[in-house]
Amino acid sequence: MSLLNLDRKTVRYNGHSILSDISLRIEPGEKIALIGQSGAGKSTLLELLYEQTKANASLVPQELGLVRSLSVFHNIFMGRLDQHGTWYNLANLIKPFEAEVQKIKPIVERLGLSDKLFATVDQLSGGQQQRTAIGRALHKGSDIFFGDEPVSAVDERQAHTVMQCINEAHDTVILSMHDTNLAIGYTDRLIGLKGGELVLDTPSKGMKASDLDELYSH
Amino acid sequence: MLRATLVFAAIAALLTFIADLEITTIEPWGELGRMVVGAVTPDFFATESLGAAIANTVAFAILGVALGNFAGFLLALIFHYRSVRAGCAFIRAVHELFWALIFLQIFGLSPLTGILALAIPYAGIFAKVYSEILEESDPAPLKSIPAGAGKISIFMFARLPDAWVHFKTYSLYRLECGLRSSAVLGFVGLPTIGFHLESAFSQGHYSEVAALLLLFYIIIATIRTWLRKRLVPLYILAALLVIPWGGGIDASHIVRFITEDIVPHPLRVADSFDAATWASFAAWLKTMVVDQALPGIVSTLVLTQIALVGAGALTLLFFPLVSPKFFGRFGRTAGHIFLVVARSTPEYIMALVFLLLWGPSMLPAIVALSLHNGAIIGHLIGRHTEFLKIRPDAPGGINLYAYDVLPRMYRQFLAFLFYRWEVIMRETAILGILGIATLGFYIDNAFADLRFDRAMFLIVITALLNLGIDALSRRIRKYLRLQTRTEEL
Numbered sequence: 001m002s003l004l005n006l007d008r009k010t011v012r013y014n015g016h017s018i019l020s021d022i023s024l025r026i027e028p029g030e031k032i033a034l035i036g037q038s039g040a041g042k043s044t045l046l047e048l049l050y051e052q053t054k055a056n057a058s059l060v061p062q063e064l065g066l067v068r069s070l071s072v073f074h075n076i077f078m079g080r081l082d083q084h085g086t087w088y089n090l091a092n093l094i095k096p097f098e099a100e101v102q103k104i105k106p107i108v109e110r111l112g113l114s115d116k117l118f119a120t121v122d123q124l125s126g127g128q129q130q131r132t133a134i135g136r137a138l139h140k141g142s143d144i145f146f147g148d149e150p151v152s153a154v155d156e157r158q159a160h161t162v163m164q165c166i167n168e169a170h171d172t173v174i175l176s177m178h179d180t181n182l183a184i185g186y187t188d189r190l191i192g193l194k195g196g197e198l199v200l201d202t203p204s205k206g207m208k209a210s211d212l213d214e215l216y217s218h
Numbered sequence: 219m220l221r222a223t224l225v226f227a228a229i230a231a232l233l234t235f236i237a238d239l240e241i242t243t244i245e246p247w248g249e250l251g252r253m254v255v256g257a258v259t260p261d262f263f264a265t266e267s268l269g270a271a272i273a274n275t276v277a278f279a280i281l282g283v284a285l286g287n288f289a290g291f292l293l294a295l296i297f298h299y300r301s302v303r304a305g306c307a308f309i310r311a312v313h314e315l316f317w318a319l320i321f322l323q324i325f326g327l328s329p330l331t332g333i334l335a336l337a338i339p340y341a342g343i344f345a346k347v348y349s350e351i352l353e354e355s356d357p358a359p360l361k362s363i364p365a366g367a368g369k370i371s372i373f374m375f376a377r378l379p380d381a382w383v384h385f386k387t388y389s390l391y392r393l394e395c396g397l398r399s400s401a402v403l404g405f406v407g408l409p410t411i412g413f414h415l416e417s418a419f420s421q422g423h424y425s426e427v428a429a430l431l432l433l434f435y436i437i438i439a440t441i442r443t444w445l446r447k448r449l450v451p452l453y454i455l456a457a458l459l460v461i462p463w464g465g466g467i468d469a470s471h472i473v474r475f476i477t478e479d480i481v482p483h484p485l486r487v488a489d490s491f492d493a494a495t496w497a498s499f500a501a502w503l504k505t506m507v508v509d510q511a512l513p514g515i516v517s518t519l520v521l522t523q524i525a526l527v528g529a530g531a532l533t534l535l536f537f538p539l540v541s542p543k544f545f546g547r548f549g550r551t552a553g554h555i556f557l558v559v560a561r562s563t564p565e566y567i568m569a570l571v572f573l574l575l576w577g578p579s580m581l582p583a584i585v586a587l588s589l590h591n592g593a594i595i596g597h598l599i600g601r602h603t604e605f606l607k608i609r610p611d612a613p614g615g616i617n618l619y620a621y622d623v624l625p626r627m628y629r630q631f632l633a634f635l636f637y638r639w640e641v642i643m644r645e646t647a648i649l650g651i652l653g654i655a656t657l658g659f660y661i662d663n664a665f666a667d668l669r670f671d672r673a674m675f676l677i678v679i680t681a682l683l684n685l686g687i688d689a690l691s692r693r694i695r696k697y698l699r700l701q702t703r704t705e706e707l
Contacts, residue, residue, distance in 0.1 A: 054365055055365050058362070059361065059362045060362065061358065061361055061362060063358045065358040065359040065360070065361050066359060067356075067359050067375065067376055067379050068356075068380055069379045069380050069382065069383050070375070070379045074375065078359070078362075078363060078375050078376065079362075079364065080364065081364055081367035081368075081371050081372065081375060082364040082365065082366035082367040082368075083364075084371075086368045086370045086371050089368070089370075089371040089374065089375065090370070090371070093374055133362070136362065137362075140364060
């Protein structure tokens, strides 16, 4: 049975159709990139898919959903807010438990945020914030990862590390991306959208960035 | 926006014809000389209880605001209930001094009177502002929280932290207001500086007045340095120790006040609810409405409208004084000192000063309200101009003011002013206690005559009038699309 299934799905907003007539099957274990111009409907499609499998998926939305006045540690800890009782959570909010810090340390080390563990999010750069949000998803430890442009503000060298982290930690990965090179390099299936329509669905293997120019032309 | 300004200005101009603006003292400026002399020769040893008065003022403010803050926070969590919203609107529509007058009848001069008089209306204000802050907090973090997380955990991690920052700023601002309110509570008999100010003013001991006010300004101006997060529990504890406890509370007083004293007289003395009782109740109601409520409402409204426009005019004059776009560091410091004094002096005390100079009429109240509110909004607008980006080749001085700064600040200015409208009205009613015939005048008289049924009736009328102005102001702001964060006012 497939993991996710859309059958001739259309999404309208204020009379405009944002997605029209999308049919899509996604199997467990797939690594997928949604590509296309901004406004093509990538985010809407991603959200639609996330809604179907919310319970065992983690999400890094485009606006990241971080709590700016809390530390990196607390924001990452939030990924497992459901795993502990209320009192444990509240005590950890006031004074972090050593056990929790030890669990989160390897994650921030991988993401290159070690020195920022207890800095509040509002002191971080855009790339650091993005990595914090990814850290939260990694800590949550779901099978499926959804990311809306998860590495758009991360510099190129780190982007590779982060993409590796995401792929290693999750069985199924679904990303919307504008960097076609990263998309080809780290996924095995490309889904192209144009004007809300599904115009491309192909294995990533053997694709070149220039093959996708058609998607980005007017 | 311009049309709204003109309409309000025209109304105020017309009202000045029916308002009583007469200067009745024979020598309007004679007293001023003595006041100035007093102001420059503050006498810190005029009364032995100076230290105690200041300590009490701060203690009442801290306890009242802390209690109101806590209660307001809890109310904010259930603010989506209509009944909670309405209840909060009502308790904040009644001024601290009116609450104090009510509690004086119940608890006498017990500290509870002062603490509750501050805590109750402040709880209503805190509840409203906190719920607005929570509502505006970023909903994005909620999206990526794991589905099974508990409600309290979600609230504490994803909602409260960002709101907390705003809560702290707002609490600090409210404590400043609380200090002013606490000072004024002395005028009805509580042992804060208002108590000493009243006697010092009436005896013309202006050096004592100056000493009291000077210490008061210093405490307000340095609030950011002495109010530290870690010290708050300590301050609360100290406040509990400082306050003169004692004066036992008599439960029978409370019961009698609620079940008898505030029941309209004809109903209280009636043996049965027959036609005669209702007829005398109707007569009571008619006297109250025609002889007291209506004239009180009219003069309250007249005074409010003139003071509102006065405050607006002074704001436009004041804000450049603290704006880096118009004055250098030195000039701004002078501007800041002036505005700090004008906004830290409670309207009540300012009105009292002008009353001593000019005699009883609406004029002292109008000038005091305009100055105080003009200084508050002027300070805020001045601060907002810091973030204006003016092109490098812009003109300076009056041209800059008229072409670049004022047009861009005007929307914000009107928003603040309309927010302040209801506050001005609350104060206007209160100034009646000084002898200006607004609603407070009739309420104060009723209390003095121990006619608590009349006092309660008029307090409810005042609260309803306030709610009316609040609703009208909200409609106008919505119509003009004026928005601002309430936590600033």
